[in-house]
Amino acid sequence: MGYTVGQVAAFAGVTVRTLHHYDRTGLLSPGERSPAGYRRYGDADLARLQQILFYRELGFPLEEIAVILRDPHADALGHLRERQRRLREEIARLERLAEVAEQAIEVQRTGVRLSPEERFEVFGEISFDLSYATEAQLKWRDSAAYREAMARAAGHGKEDWRRLMAEAAAWRTSLLAAFDAGEPADGERAMDLAEEHRRHLTRWFTPCPPDTHRRVADDLAADPRAFALLVPPSQQRPGLAAYVSKAIHANAARREAAGPDPEEQP
Amino acid sequence: MGYTVGQVAAFAGVTVRTLHHYDRTGLLSPGERSPAGYRRYGDADLARLQQILFYRELGFPLEEIAVILRDPHADALGHLRERQRRLREEIARLERLAEVAEQAIEVQRTGVRLSPEERFEVFGEISFDLSYATEAQLKWRDSAAYREAMARAAGHGKEDWRRLMAEAAAWRTSLLAAFDAGEPADGERAMDLAEEHRRHLTRWFTPCPPDTHRRVADDLAADPRAFALLVPPSQQRPGLAAYVSKAIHANAARREAAGPDPEEQP
DNA sequence: GCTTGACCCTCCCCTTACGTCAGGCCGCAG
């Protein structure tokens, strides 16, 4: 009667190092030692080990296991209930994460049809911010405009993206010129830039009536990640996002004031 | 344009130490430093931080995040899929654990009606092995005999348990005497002890026809934790569990050979 | 009696993603 560390380890499915660890921390010290100092585990030790592994599998920290096993009065039931509550919380948390991951995959998979190399070639510095895209997907996936925009984006090929990006770059240049020249955000030149942005969205993604455009503007002003898709951080200036947003609002008001607007096709 | 660590930390919901950590490991180094050596984070740094936090929330290790962000060619989609697969595995694992925990709670709650103090008083050294009891519950909860045994156990009060344990202690003394005297496991004395065990089970837990008793015997021989409930480790001898099991099998055969048996009531 | 190989021992450092000091510099208000 007396097993060595190796035997116990093989038999219980743990490593020798684990048994050493449990010995050193006092969680499970073998009943005796051989004259040479070898650990000798008895049946009682094995029984205790089994208890330990049971609680360990349930994810209890070793210290708490020690408490539970220390005195049989210990409130094992309470510990178990608490543990189960936390297990359920953890499950719920992981389920939320899995959902986010799924949306992120969805965004990556359908968002752009390009290969990673093409994507890099076309987008360059403007890296696709997955965290924002995923959040946007979770926020707007029930909106028809969003779905159409994504579907059309998925349909674009490399050449489409190149043209689209060139257009956007030219627009950015004009925007920065107007902003740096001190043009007012509700002035004509800024409103014209906003209108150009609207037509850009309409042509490449989805028709963009005033209300839709206002929602876009609000998001640009509220979330730097959204604005970064429009103007890369290296070209930004303080107040630029708010400026663009204000211009879009002004342009939306102008268009509404101009009366009913038979959306002309591009 | 340039935020200090404290500002970024407050604003992004992380601690200053976290930003220091990301800086040292190279995951996120601020664009510049003030003359005095203060970290100055720019908008591009904030954008990167947001990316980092997104992947971190999904449970990616920081090193993997660094790889994903290092070059935009990186296969973010592949990483995400892999991550989601592991999230699902983890969810399944936790669900199994929650089930085990629930069974363990069930065992503790209904198994014995005593308070922790009473339980200690009555059971003393023979500590209730939750890992075995839970496994037994998962294995046998569909058996009618098991359910009856648990229900009757739950009905016993402190006095019942005391009498029951006293009976068991006397039985153990006889068992050890027979075993130490070298009585054969299939001899009359051992079979009588097995029969006594059977009547004990019948009286306190559930009627125990030969087949049921054989299953109990097999479990006693196979699982040291089961046997420990019958004979505490301190009183065990090598081969004792097998001896008891064999005696029960012999007794079952004897009873069956004796012909149909109108189970007398106790 | 000697060697070999498997097994055992005790330190001791390493891991993740930071938390928590300790000791000292920087910048601004009174």
Added chain:
DNA sequence: CTGCGGCCTGACGTAAGGGGAGGGTCAAGC
């Protein structure tokens, strides 16, 4: 000039062991 809050670096600690160095022990074969 003194405080005070914020910043810096550096070092140690965490949970549950992993991995290895350096050295002792055991059983078997020669």
